[in-house]
Amino acid sequence: xxxxxxxxxxxxxxxxxxxxxxxxxxxxxxxxxxxxxxxxxxxxxxxxxxxxxxxxxxxxxxxxxxxxxxxxxxxxxxxxxxxxxxxxxxxxxxxxxxxxxxxxxxxxxxxxxxxxxxxxxxxxxxxxxxxxxxxxxxxxxxxxxxxxxxxxxxxxxxxxxxxxxxxxxxxxxxxxxxxxxxxxxxxxxxxxxxxxxxxxxxxxxxxxxxxxxxxxxxxxxxxxxxxxxxxxxxxxxxxxxxxxxxxxxxxxxxxxxxxxxxxxxxxxxxxxxxxxxxxxxxxxxxxxxxxxxxxxxxxxxxxxxxxxxxxxxxxxxxxxxxxxxxxxxxxxxxxxxxxxxxxxxxxxxxxxxxxxxxxxxxxxxxxxxxxxxxxxxxxxxxxxxxxxxxxxxxxxxxxxxxxxxxxxxxxxxxxxxxxxxxxxxxxxxxxxxxxxxxxxxxxxxxxxxxxxxxx
Amino acid sequence: xxxxxxxxxxxxxxxxxxxxxxxxxxxxxxxxxxxxxxxxxxxxxxxxxxxxxxxxxxxxxxxxxxxxxxxxxxxxxxxxxxxxxxxxxxxxxxxxxxxxxxxxxxxxxxxxxxxxxxxxxxxxxxxxxxxxxxxxxxxxxxxxxxxxxxxxxxxxxxxxxxxxxxxxxxxxxxxxxxxxxxxxxxxxxxxxxxxxxxxxxxxxxxxxxxxxxxxxxxxxxxxxxxxxxxxxxxxxxxxxxxxxxxxxxxxxxxxxxxxxxxxxxxxxxxxxxxxxxxxxxxxxxxxxxxxxxxx
Numbered sequence: 001x002x003x004x005x006x007x008x009x010x011x012x013x014x015x016x017x018x019x020x021x022x023x024x025x026x027x028x029x030x031x032x033x034x035x036x037x038x039x040x041x042x043x044x045x046x047x048x049x050x051x052x053x054x055x056x057x058x059x060x061x062x063x064x065x066x067x068x069x070x071x072x073x074x075x076x077x078x079x080x081x082x083x084x085x086x087x088x089x090x091x092x093x094x095x096x097x098x099x100x101x102x103x104x105x106x107x108x109x110x111x112x113x114x115x116x117x118x119x120x121x122x123x124x125x126x127x128x129x130x131x132x133x134x135x136x137x138x139x140x141x142x143x144x145x146x147x148x149x150x151x152x153x154x155x156x157x158x159x160x161x162x163x164x165x166x167x168x169x170x171x172x173x174x175x176x177x178x179x180x181x182x183x184x185x186x187x188x189x190x191x192x193x194x195x196x197x198x199x200x201x202x203x204x205x206x207x208x209x210x211x212x213x214x215x216x217x218x219x220x221x222x223x224x225x226x227x228x229x230x231x232x233x234x235x236x237x238x239x240x241x242x243x244x245x246x247x248x249x250x251x252x253x254x255x256x257x258x259x260x261x262x263x264x265x266x267x268x269x270x271x272x273x274x275x276x277x278x279x280x281x282x283x284x285x286x287x288x289x290x291x292x293x294x295x296x297x298x299x300x301x302x303x304x305x306x307x308x309x310x311x312x313x314x315x316x317x318x319x320x321x322x323x324x325x326x327x328x329x330x331x332x333x334x335x336x337x338x339x340x341x342x343x344x345x346x347x348x349x350x351x352x353x354x355x356x357x358x359x360x361x362x363x364x365x366x367x368x369x370x371x372x373x374x375x376x377x378x379x380x381x382x383x384x385x386x387x388x389x390x391x392x393x394x395x396x397x398x399x400x401x402x403x404x405x406x407x408x409x410x411x412x413x414x415x416x417x418x419x420x421x422x423x424x425x426x427x428x429x430x431x432x433x434x435x436x437x438x439x440x441x442x443x444x445x446x447x448x449x450x451x452x453x454x455x
Numbered sequence: 456x457x458x459x460x461x462x463x464x465x466x467x468x469x470x471x472x473x474x475x476x477x478x479x480x481x482x483x484x485x486x487x488x489x490x491x492x493x494x495x496x497x498x499x500x501x502x503x504x505x506x507x508x509x510x511x512x513x514x515x516x517x518x519x520x521x522x523x524x525x526x527x528x529x530x531x532x533x534x535x536x537x538x539x540x541x542x543x544x545x546x547x548x549x550x551x552x553x554x555x556x557x558x559x560x561x562x563x564x565x566x567x568x569x570x571x572x573x574x575x576x577x578x579x580x581x582x583x584x585x586x587x588x589x590x591x592x593x594x595x596x597x598x599x600x601x602x603x604x605x606x607x608x609x610x611x612x613x614x615x616x617x618x619x620x621x622x623x624x625x626x627x628x629x630x631x632x633x634x635x636x637x638x639x640x641x642x643x644x645x646x647x648x649x650x651x652x653x654x655x656x657x658x659x660x661x662x663x664x665x666x667x668x669x670x671x672x673x674x675x676x677x678x679x680x681x682x683x684x685x686x687x688x689x690x691x692x693x694x695x696x697x698x699x700x701x702x703x704x705x706x707x708x709x710x711x712x713x714x715x716x717x718x719x720x721x722x723x724x725x726x727x728x729x730x731x732x733x734x735x736x737x738x739x740x741x742x743x744x745x746x747x748x749x750x
Contacts, residue, residue: 096495099493099494102494104494104501104505105494105505111505111509112508112512115512119512119516122517122519122622123519125520126519126621127584129586346592350593351592351594352586352593352595352632353617354592354619354620354621355620358620358622364513365625377505377509381502381506384494385499385502385505386498387495388493388496389494389498392495395495406465410462410466413459413461413462413465414457415457417460418460418461419457419458419460420459420460420745420746421744424744424745428749
């Protein structure tokens with residue numbers, strides 16, 4: 001039977017439950033803008049009723065759990081999109097820098113500089129005797145080789161920067177792996193006592209999201225909230241242990257392996273995946289193409305120039321115009337730059353003959369690259385517009401990934417986000433619940449008084 | 456769906472940010488007058504722009520070549536015209552000398568012819584823009600040398616038969632000179648003058664044979680002059696043609712890469728309205744909360 005004592009006890013528990021409710025609500029309100037915070041809910045249930053001769057009489061409320069509301073399925077989706085976004089964004093960022101080296105389309109780009117050289121040879125063909133037109137050839141050629149050096153140096157330092165960046169990302173990954181594993185251990189410890197450490201789990205999930213921006217991450221969570229994580233199929237966090245990763249130079253490329261093994265971890269996504277693609281294939285690809293252009297100019301111009309004659313008695317012949325072998329080493333041959341009369345314009349040694357100058361100028365229309373299917377300019381323009389398309393594609397990827405991510409965030413937020421309106425309503429609810437419970441105690445108190453007064 | 460303050464705020468920021476991105480793009484297009492600043496803005500158009508610029512550039516260079524060629528060939532034509540005039544003078548002298556038997560007179564005529572010889576060698580060594588016009592590709596050495604005793608005229612031993620061509624289009628060349636061999640038959644005309652002079656001096660002069668030879672020489676030089684003039688005309692025609700092509704390319708380039716200001720302004724206006732709307736609704740909705748209505 002519901003004695004006064006048990007009602008007092010019931011009211012106390014009710015008071016307590018509402019107080020906890022206000023506690024959880026204020027915890028939610030204070031963390032409303034904390035990134036990664038998942039809202040918590042106080043789960044209450046009616047306590048086991050007491051059987052009486054009249055039927056079951058309720059015994060009040062019991063607190064069951066403080067539950068964390070979060071959809072781990074959406075988190076997994078977010079990890080995947082994060083990895084794709086990280087990859088596209090990283091590559092887009094770096095390639096935009098590369099694009100700026102080329103300065104196309106403009107009058108200071110490599111295209112304009114190469115045209116400058118061929119035009120200077122055209123000009124020389126109308127004035128093969130004059131030193132002014134020879135000087136112009138030399139100046140334009142020097143401007144062009146400078147541009148080649150500038151772009152080649154840019155690409156080279158870009159590659160070096162990517163190397164640094166890869167190392168710093170690997171460091172970050174390792175520190176995240178360790179943190180996540182530590183948090184995992186804390187969660188496991190608490191779970192063993194049957195309690196879910198909600199805020200620690202939030203922290204761990206935030207770290208996992210951070211890690212997912214860097215690599216393709218796969219996470220599975222068991223019923224105790226314990227996670228197993230793998231990067232590109234290689235398990236890195238499991239059963240309370242973790243494995244760090246490291247970057248190894250293999251020839252001219254970099255491969256990622258676990259710290260304790262030589263088995264390659266094929267990181268394709270995330271910022272690290274993007275950087276590896278850049279370092280291992282994209283940047284070397286553009287370097288090779290640029291070198292192809294420089295190399296064809298060197299060989300083609302030299303082959304023709306070698307057959308021609310400069311000014312003088314006897315006219316100098318058999319000279320190279322360019323020295324070097326690629327975009328970083330291309331230069332006007334020192335003999336030429338020291339004596340402009342060694343520039344060959346004539347085919348037979350007579351000063352007015354312009355056939356070699358014309359032939360060199362005509363090289364711009366010769367299909368010498370890409371298996372003799374592209375002129376130097378077609379090849380170069382193809383490379384530039386290819387770079388442009390690549391960046392355009394990556395920008396589109398970034399936009400669409402952002403859109404998806406935004407949508408996923410909205411979805412996760414609809415589960416895990418704190419709504420202040422809701423919390424305020426809960427606050428009012430719990431507050432009134434508290435007041436009412438207090439009123440019960442008051443009533444019981446008065447009832448005691450009445451009884452005592454009767455004595 | 457459960458909508459929290461976070462959802463509203465991030466959705467609002469996302470859309471406002473997107474609108475601002477589009478505004479920045481349009482604003483740059485309007486400020487620079489170009490629809491693309493870098494290849495990634497529109498790779499295909501960038502490729503077209505590069506190609507058009509190359510074509511334009513090449514045509515500008517060909518135009519400059521044509522202008523040079525026109526100058527050279529015009530000068531050659533006029534030099535040869537003057538040379539023909541000298542030969543007409545020579546013919547007059549030869550005709551006059553044919554009607555005179557007086558050896559004193561013949562000596563005077565011989566002196567005139569001698570004068571003509573010097574004059575014509577000088578003319579044949581005309582320079583234009585620092586180049587000897589009739590020397591073939593040997594443009595730095597006078598093509599003809601009159602011996603000190605004026606007994607002979609020698610050509611540059613390296614040859615004066617070189618042909619110079621200027622490129623005026625891809626794979627297309629126009630001759631820009633007439634060499635001494637073609638224009639003046641090597642030293643043949645000068646030798647004729649020397650023969651006339653010597654015949655007058657030695658009294659072995661017979662008019663009719665020389666008249667024929669001089670007339671033939673005149674005709675040859677006149678033909679050469681008109682050939683040079685026709686080269687010049689060709690250069691001129693190419694030059695105007697290139698000008699037209701350049702104008703067309705310019706127009707095409709402008710259509711390809713220039714911002715359509717009216718269209719971009721319209722779009723910008725539209726985005727501005729969108730931004731206003733987003734800011735306005737955001738400003739009204741975001742601060743709203745249950746708290747406003749609780750005491």
